[in-house]
Amino acid sequence: DGGITQSPKYLFRKEGQNVTLSCEQNLNHDAMYWYRQDPGQGLRLIYYSQIVNDFQKGDIAEGYSVSREKKESFPLTVTSAQKNPTAFYLCASRETANYGYTFGSGTRLTVV
């Protein structure tokens, strides 16, 4: 079955530590996206990538970094510079010809 896999589902991080969230897709989609969801808020765009080895900042990129070395993979690193990292993180991908995204099941990150 084609889809997007995010891992881990739950992640705990100590303050001051960097942590990397995994996102893998086997849909052969070119574009990939990272969103963050906070309670009572919509999905806010962190970073996106249209092709391999290229990515762009979204609306709330500060404190985050990404890489796109392979078409299938778009990992997100939450750095210690991110002031409020506790949130639900969603990865998505899009086929160039389509408007909508396919989402992964998300990673809940909690800073302890």
Add this chain to the structure above:
Amino acid sequence: DQQVKQNSPSLSVQEGRISILNCDYTNSMFDYFLWYKKYPAEGPTFLISISSIKDKNEDGRFTVFLNKSAKHLSLHIVPSQPGDSAVYFCAASRTLSSGSARQLTFGSGTQLTVLP
């Protein structure tokens, strides 16, 4: 600056009745609109969409209406079922300056509860 707004954070309806979820947008560059459904601790799943050149799209129990002049769209669910209870996100799509790149902007969501 919220470009896509869902002003009702929650909505409760009786099973079998109509659910109407509303969404407003401000950016005239949006040319395609989508509704997503989301359960807790899961990713959103696509529900229905509409192009800006249309005013209505229907898929089974779900119908989306677009009023372009008012920059308003709505999702109608008829009849509502308990399984429809979820958070519904409105999303608007536009082309970015970099050619074929597209971006979705999401509203804050509406929690729909369908009471048995």
